[in-house]
Amino acid sequence: TVYDNVTRLPGLTFDFVILGGGTAGNVVAHRLTENPAFSVLVLEAGVSNKDVLDSEVPALGAGLLVPGAPYTWSYVTTPQTAAENRVLRYPRGHLLGGTSSINGMWYTRGSQDDFDRYAEVTGDPGWGWLAMQPYFRKNEKWTEPADHHNTSGQFDPSVHSTTGINSVSLPGFQWPMFSRVIKTTTEMPDDFPFMLDMNAGIPLGVGWAQSTIGHGARSSSAVSYLATPFIERPNLHVLINAQVSRVLSINASRGSIHFSQVEFSQDRRGKHSYHVYIFPSNQPPTELFIVNAAKEIIISAGSVGSPQILLNSGVGDRTTLASLGIPCLVDNPSVGQNLSEQPLVSNSWFVNSTQTFESYTQNDTQLTLDLDRWNRTRQGPLVSTIVGGQAAFLRISEEESTIFQQHPDPAAGNNTPHIELQNGIGLDTSVPAEGGNFISLQTAVVSPASRGSIALNTSDPFQAPLIDLGLFVDDYDFFAMRIAIKKAVKFLSGNAWKGYVIRPIDDLAQALISDDALDAYMRNTVIAACHIVGSAAMSPENATWGVVNPDLLLKGATGIRIIDASVMPYIPSGHTQAPTYAIAERGADLIKQKWM
Numbered sequence: 001t002v003y004d005n006v007t008r009l010p011g012l013t014f015d016f017v018i019l020g021g022g023t024a025g026n027v028v029a030h031r032l033t034e035n036p037a038f039s040v041l042v043l044e045a046g047v048s049n050k051d052v053l054d055s056e057v058p059a060l061g062a063g064l065l066v067p068g069a070p071y072t073w074s075y076v077t078t079p080q081t082a083a084e085n086r087v088l089r090y091p092r093g094h095l096l097g098g099t100s101s102i103n104g105m106w107y108t109r110g111s112q113d114d115f116d117r118y119a120e121v122t123g124d125p126g127w128g129w130l131a132m133q134p135y136f137r138k139n140e141k142w143t144e145p146a147d148h149h150n151t152s153g154q155f156d157p158s159v160h161s162t163t164g165i166n167s168v169s170l171p172g173f174q175w176p177m178f179s180r181v182i183k184t185t186t187e188m189p190d191d192f193p194f195m196l197d198m199n200a201g202i203p204l205g206v207g208w209a210q211s212t213i214g215h216g217a218r219s220s221s222a223v224s225y226l227a228t229p230f231i232e233r234p235n236l237h238v239l240i241n242a243q244v245s246r247v248l249s250i251n252a253s254r255g256s257i258h259f260s261q262v263e264f265s266q267d268r269r270g271k272h273s274y275h276v277y278i279f280p281s282n283q284p285p286t287e288l289f290i291v292n293a294a295k296e297i298i299i300s301a302g303s304v305g306s307p308q309i310l311l312n313s314g315v316g317d318r319t320t321l322a323s324l325g326i327p328c329l330v331d332n333p334s335v336g337q338n339l340s341e342q343p344l345v346s347n348s349w350f351v352n353s354t355q356t357f358e359s360y361t362q363n364d365t366q367l368t369l370d371l372d373r374w375n376r377t378r379q380g381p382l383v384s385t386i387v388g389g390q391a392a393f394l395r396i397s398e399e400e401s402t403i404f405q406q407h408p409d410p411a412a413g414n415n416t417p418h419i420e421l422q423n424g425i426g427l428d429t430s431v432p433a434e435g436g437n438f439i440s441l442q443t444a445v446v447s448p449a450s451r452g453s454i455a456l457n458t459s460d461p462f463q464a465p466l467i468d469l470g471l472f473v474d475d476y477d478f479f480a481m482r483i484a485i486k487k488a489v490k491f492l493s494g495n496a497w498k499g500y501v502i503r504p505i506d507d508l509a510q511a512l513i514s515d516d517a518l519d520a521y522m523r524n525t526v527i528a529a530c531h532i533v534g535s536a537a538m539s540p541e542n543a544t545w546g547v548v549n550p551d552l553l554l555k556g557a558t559g560i561r562i563i564d565a566s567v568m569p570y571i572p573s574g575h576t577q578a579p580t581y582a583i584a585e586r587g588a589d590l591i592k593q594k595w596m
């Protein structure tokens with residue numbers, strides 16, 4: 001059941017309390033409640049995902065990110081020192097399903113090297129690529145695309161599962177740009193070889209996008225893992241509008257800290273002060289509430305929220321916590337550090353076509369018609385995203401650059417891309433006054449070297465934390481982005497684009513005049529791919545760094561496991577939701593193994 005008020009909960013003690021009903025949290029809730037003997041409470045700060053049209057219709061996703069909408073945390077980053085000190089908006093999902101309810105729906109597992117590196121750095125072979133395949137399969141439900149086109153030659157069926165929970169499909173509407181992308185792979189196979197399937201372990205080349213879309217609609221963790229009949233399980237309770245401030249250890253005495261309570265507030269959004277709680281008691285609850293976890297607390301609040309809850313609770317660097325007046329229960333300087341994000345630049349060109357996304361952004365009548373079609377048939381151009389037809393995952397070769405003689409290669413191995421180009425069937429910033437139709441190639445450094453951090457700004461647990469993405473702070477990332485943009489320009493220089501691409505938009509045209517101009521363009525336009533990981537990283541049990549052990553249990557205390565994107569010690573060389581889903585599937589198994 002989904003509740004919106006704490007007073008409706010059937011009790012205040014559950015076997016497992018999961019903090020965050022997001023991508024990972026809902027997987028864990030679903031898997032644990034497969035056992036009718038376990039009772040589970042999910043506390044989600046955000047709102048319901050029900051009837052949120054912009055979340056359901058893939059092409060309307062940008063509407064969720066509008067500032068002031070309740071569907072994202074209104075985070076901003078710290079000034080990004082290597083990007084002209086710009087402060088960037090940083091969305092994260094603030095509704096059931098978490099970021100899987102607002103994301104771009106790309107489904108990429110990363111490379112086999114990425115997971116083999118997780119196994120190596122944690123000392124747990126269970127995180128390796130082959131060992132993780134059953135968990136990818138438990139998550140994935142391969143589904144026909146909305147337009148039921150013939151998909152042979154567009155993916156490798158042998159690496160997919162049709163029996164999981166979360167729908168994944170190929171693009172369900174064919175934009176004119178797509179065939180030109182594929183034609184480029186035959187014209188320039190040395191630079192841009194065709195790749196049959198980007199999820200088979202070696203994601204190198206140009207391939208068809210796979211997305212968490214089923215029958216033309218978004219398949220978030222809320223839509224899939226909390227679908228009827230799962231949400232009706234009598235042992236599954238989900239409380240929305242419930243923002244966790246801290247986890248508490250009763251009788252905390254140094255040396256043995258056991259966390260078993262969770263403190264939270266309802267309807268904190270927009271309120272910025274921290275009052276002393278009055279609960280449990282016979283009086284009507286005000287402000288803060290406490291629930292108890294008889295077995296474990298699972299923190300699944302994401303790469304921003306999870307370290308923030310730990311720090312609020314006194315798990316972090318002792319000196320920094322002391323400077324904020326927060327008593328330290330577990331001294332661990334790694335909490336919130338090691339944050340890894342992929343820098344992204346969106347590059348756009350005018351095209352000689354009316355079939356781009358501008359057919360909606362400039363034409364409300366067309367949008368109404370297509371929305372009506374989507375409502376009736378789950379077909380038409382709104383079944384896919386503006387960026388999501390195909391992508392190129394590429395390496396920087398030794399012939400191209402001597403960079404790796406000066407800088408260690410941050411990629412996990414030779415089967416792992418350094419950079420990515422994603423195609424967009426429109427301009428993903430506002431359309432210039434003179435109008436026009438556009439395509440975009442977004443360039444990203446998928447195996448970055450820079451690191452950032454999550455830190456507290458104040459001792460008030462309801463204030464946003466300091467989010468430093470560290471974009472471009474390591475020169476390697478800047479260097480790799482320069483190559484990525486040059487590759488994007490080369491991609492569109494092929495015959496496939498003749499007569500279609502007219503010219504780059506003005507900003508990009510200026511940038512391509514000189515190397516200095518390109519550098520300035522990158523610093524002025526770089527944003528984040530929104531793929532942060534690593535802020536509560538796993539490490540071997542006796543390591544002097546890291547936040548959780550390979551079984552995802554918090555170091556230095558008992559009672560807490562962390563299961564979400566924050567535990568990945570390195571960013572996977574793709575988009576992060578599929579790895580997060582697979583990690584959550586294994587995390588749930590680890591819990592079951594302990595308590596069954």
Ligand SMILES: Cc1cc2nc3c(=O)[nH]c(=O)nc-3n(C[C@H](O)[C@H](O)[C@H](O)COP(=O)(O)OP(=O)(O)OC[C@H]3O[C@@H](n4cnc5c(N)ncnc54)[C@H](O)[C@@H]3O)c2cc1C
Nearest residue numbers: 020022023024098099104105106244302305565575576577
């Ligand atoms: C705009 C955008 C586009 C993206 N596009 C893609 C894409 O196309 N493909 C891809 O693979 N990845 C994409 N990503 C990244 C991907 O979606 C995330 O890596 C992944 O969903 C993270 O899952 P998670 O479980 O770690 O966190 P989340 O899904 O964010 O879940 C955390 C949940 O915890 C809740 N929470 C946080 N703090 C508290 C608290 N104190 N109390 C209670 N609840 C709390 C949040 O509201 C949220 O519901 C995108 C991300 C963004 C922001």
